[in-house]
Amino acid sequence: xxxxxxxxxxxxxxxxxxxxxxxxxxxxxxxxxxxxxxxxxxxxxxxxxxxxxxxxxxxxxxxxxxxxxxxxxxxxxxxxxxxxxxxxxxxxxxxxxxxxxxxxxxxxxxxxxxxxxxxxxxxxxxxxxxxxxxxxxxxxxxxxxxxxxxxxxxxxxxxxxxxxxxxxxxxxxxxxxxxxxxxxxxxxxxxxxxxxxxxxxxxxxxxxxxxxxxxxxxxxxxxxxxxxxxxxxxxxxxxxxxxxxxxxxxxxxxxxxxxxxxxxxxxxxxxxxxxxxxxxxxxxxxxxxxxxxxxxxxxxxxxxxxxxxxxxxxxxxxxxxxxxxxxxxxxxxxxxxxxxxxxxxxxxxxxxxxxxxxxxxxxxxxxxxxxxxxxxxxxxxxxxxxxxxxxxxxxxxxxxxxxxxxxxxxxxxxxxxxxxxxxxxxxxxxxxxxxxxxxxxxxxxxxxxxxxxxxxxxxxxxxxxxxxxxxxxxxxxxxxxxxxxxxxxxxxxxxxxxxxxxxxxxxxxxxxxxxxxxxxxxxxxxxxxxxxxxxxxxxxxxxxxxxxxxxxxxxxxxxxxxxxxxxxxxxxxxxxxxxxxxxxxxxxxxxxxxxxxxxxxxxxxxxxxxxxxxxxxxxxxxxxxxxxx
Amino acid sequence: xxxxxxxxxxxxxxxxxxxxxxxxxxxxxxxxxxxxxxxxxxxxxxxxxxxxxxxxxxxxxxxxxxxxxxxxxxxxxxxxxxxxxxxxxxxxxxxxxxxxxxxxxx
Numbered sequence: 001x002x003x004x005x006x007x008x009x010x011x012x013x014x015x016x017x018x019x020x021x022x023x024x025x026x027x028x029x030x031x032x033x034x035x036x037x038x039x040x041x042x043x044x045x046x047x048x049x050x051x052x053x054x055x056x057x058x059x060x061x062x063x064x065x066x067x068x069x070x071x072x073x074x075x076x077x078x079x080x081x082x083x084x085x086x087x088x089x090x091x092x093x094x095x096x097x098x099x100x101x102x103x104x105x106x107x108x109x110x111x112x113x114x115x116x117x118x119x120x121x122x123x124x125x126x127x128x129x130x131x132x133x134x135x136x137x138x139x140x141x142x143x144x145x146x147x148x149x150x151x152x153x154x155x156x157x158x159x160x161x162x163x164x165x166x167x168x169x170x171x172x173x174x175x176x177x178x179x180x181x182x183x184x185x186x187x188x189x190x191x192x193x194x195x196x197x198x199x200x201x202x203x204x205x206x207x208x209x210x211x212x213x214x215x216x217x218x219x220x221x222x223x224x225x226x227x228x229x230x231x232x233x234x235x236x237x238x239x240x241x242x243x244x245x246x247x248x249x250x251x252x253x254x255x256x257x258x259x260x261x262x263x264x265x266x267x268x269x270x271x272x273x274x275x276x277x278x279x280x281x282x283x284x285x286x287x288x289x290x291x292x293x294x295x296x297x298x299x300x301x302x303x304x305x306x307x308x309x310x311x312x313x314x315x316x317x318x319x320x321x322x323x324x325x326x327x328x329x330x331x332x333x334x335x336x337x338x339x340x341x342x343x344x345x346x347x348x349x350x351x352x353x354x355x356x357x358x359x360x361x362x363x364x365x366x367x368x369x370x371x372x373x374x375x376x377x378x379x380x381x382x383x384x385x386x387x388x389x390x391x392x393x394x395x396x397x398x399x400x401x402x403x404x405x406x407x408x409x410x411x412x413x414x415x416x417x418x419x420x421x422x423x424x425x426x427x428x429x430x431x432x433x434x435x436x437x438x439x440x441x442x443x444x445x446x447x448x449x450x451x452x453x454x455x456x457x458x459x460x461x462x463x464x465x466x467x468x469x470x471x472x473x474x475x476x477x478x479x480x481x482x483x484x485x486x487x488x489x490x491x492x493x494x495x496x497x498x499x500x501x502x503x504x505x506x507x508x509x510x511x512x513x514x515x516x517x518x519x520x521x522x523x524x525x526x527x528x529x530x531x532x533x534x535x536x537x538x539x540x541x542x543x544x545x546x547x548x549x550x551x552x553x554x555x556x557x558x559x560x561x562x563x564x565x566x567x568x569x570x571x572x573x574x575x576x577x578x579x580x581x582x583x584x585x586x587x588x589x590x591x592x593x594x595x596x597x598x599x600x601x602x603x604x605x606x607x608x609x610x611x612x613x614x615x616x617x618x619x620x621x622x623x624x625x626x627x628x629x
Numbered sequence: 630x631x632x633x634x635x636x637x638x639x640x641x642x643x644x645x646x647x648x649x650x651x652x653x654x655x656x657x658x659x660x661x662x663x664x665x666x667x668x669x670x671x672x673x674x675x676x677x678x679x680x681x682x683x684x685x686x687x688x689x690x691x692x693x694x695x696x697x698x699x700x701x702x703x704x705x706x707x708x709x710x711x712x713x714x715x716x717x718x719x720x721x722x723x724x725x726x727x728x729x730x731x732x733x734x735x
Contacts, residue, residue: 607730
């Protein structure tokens with residue numbers, strides 16, 4: 001029974017993908033959308049069922065579909081593990097996924113390739129489920145690669161624009177770099193421990209089991225490699241640059257893949273492997289530092305971006321940085337908490353920005369927006385709620401999760417806490433900057449656009465409302481005091497979670513965080529409402545702002561350090577080395593050709609000559625033999 | 630047996646054989662008709678057979694005669710194949726002149 005339901009959960013989106021890719025065009029847009037959305041909704045229902053079951057029994061479901069690989073002592077199954085962690089992820093992946101599919105029906109309705117869009121989205125959900133439910137690292141890797149592929153397909157969905165194709169390629173290549181790290185990590189673990197199964201790995205790596213000394217170094221390297229994999233997928237320094245460019249994809253894609261689900265795969269993986277990272281404190285330190293710096297750098301870039309989706313993209317990078325900060329400090333449950341709340345409000349923000357872009361017929365530049373509050377009240381209200389949530393205003397979801405991260409940071413390392421707090425203040429500033437520029441003051445676009453301003457249809461606003469509601473109450477799952485999430489995750493994290501009794505210090509920290517957020521908001525208010533400041537045109541930006549506006553020239557730096565040398569190296573190979581090596585090879589060819597051109601003249605077809613040569617030859621041999629004696 | 634060799638010396642057999650062989654060679658080299666060429670080859674073959682027989686008798690050894698039987702068998706097979714080829718060539722180009730068979734030149 002469970003077996004079949006798990007397969008239903010896993011394969012329905014895949015069936016949706018197959019249907020839409022082969023018959024979607026013939027079936028028409030309505031049916032393609034309905035099938036795509038329905039498939040994910042079925043998965044969501046199954047996730048809810050298993051979640052209920054787990055809550056009732058407390059026992060994770062573990063299924064081996066088939067024996068996959070057996071080499072020597074290493075044995076890898078195609079197995080599925082539905083435990084607390086994977087079910088949590090399944091719930092919000094399929095739940096938010098369904099909402100975003102619903103949204104896409106309306107958003108993508110004018111696109112000629114709508115069926116393809118839904119096919120790719122379904123394929124993405126299928127791979128994401130694979131990633132989440134895999135019972136070992138290799139199955140997870142299948143999903144890991146699959147979501148990367150879908151990300152590529154969807155970023156380049158509007159493939160007639162070469163910039164978008166480049167963005168898709170960039171995302172894919174950046175991810176490949178990380179994936180290589182992940183793969184090496186898997187190999188090292190397989191080599192050192194002869195198993196990739198999460199349950200067995202956690203038994204092998206529990207503190208009571210003494211491993212030989214040599215494997216500690218090996219495990220540290222493996223942990224570092226896995227972390228490199230996570231930096232690629234979750235857009236952390238130094239591999240984050242693909243995510244802002246990934247905004248080239250349609251907005252629902254940005255919401256689903258590049259904000260709510262796929263980019264949190266790195267956090268999922270590290271939480272899954274928490275026993276490994278607990279054994280390697282050096283790697284944990286690296287994770288915390290990388291996370292904090294990413295949070296700060298990305299937030300500072302977000303301060304000056306003018307493309308509404310770019311702001312959200314950098315805010316995603318920054319928020320994921322905060323999650324990594326929590327992971328690095330060993331507070332996995334806190335990171336998971338923030339992943340969930342972030343999924344709610346960031347999906348809502350992206351969908352809201354999509355609604356705005358939809359109303360403005362593709363305009364993404366905030367300098368040409370403004371005053372949309374009256375025309376789009378629902379979009380405005382939902383986005384405002386989510387913005388309050390991401391800024392960390394009490395009592396919205398983001399307040400609780402971000403606050404916990406900062407508390408953990410405060411306890412472990414004051415420097416990281418300061419960095420995290422600054423990043424949070426910046427977040428509050430640029431998010432309200434986004435809100436003020438988009439929804440307040442007067443409209444700055446063309447007259448024609450103004451004429452067409454309208455609230456989006458209900459298929460778009462309904463998901464927004466649901467997500468905004470979740471962004472409001474999402475904090476309930478882990479309120480200090482009740483800590484439902486912490487208790488729920490206890491079996492996975494083996495009781496290592498951080499628990500905060502509400503003392504004076506905690507209240508003080510909450511107060512500081514809240515004050516910081518409010519300072520950020522007022523700062524934005526003073527600048528963009530009081531002074532009515534509108535960001536300048538690109539050419540007028542100078543000084544430090546220009547550096548930040550151009551994202552610290554990191555892309556240019558990568559171009560200079562990696563792409564350019566690689567290009568000139570390949571140029572050298574192409575123009576110098578290839579002709580040289582090729583010349584030698586071709587030389588042999590032409591010498592042989594010339595010789596045989598001479599030689600073939602002997603074969604002139606005259607049998608008489610052949611016979612003559614034959615007789616002469618025999619005579620020559622015979623006389624030689626004679627004379628030699 | 631030796632009587633025969635006594636009556637006509639072994640060297641005469643060798644001379645005859647060499648003569649036949651040379652006739653064969655010149656036939657092969659100078660004639661243009663494929664059938665004549667073919668016949669010349671047969672002459673050469675038989676010249677060698679003759680030599681075999683002669684030495685077989687000379688050395689009182691039957692190996693040479695056995696060898697001749699083999700060579701005759703092979704020659705018969707070869708004639709069958711060769712003539713079949715010639716018929717086929719004639720059907721295709723309407724002559725058996727070997728100077729016309731130049732399609733395989735390099």
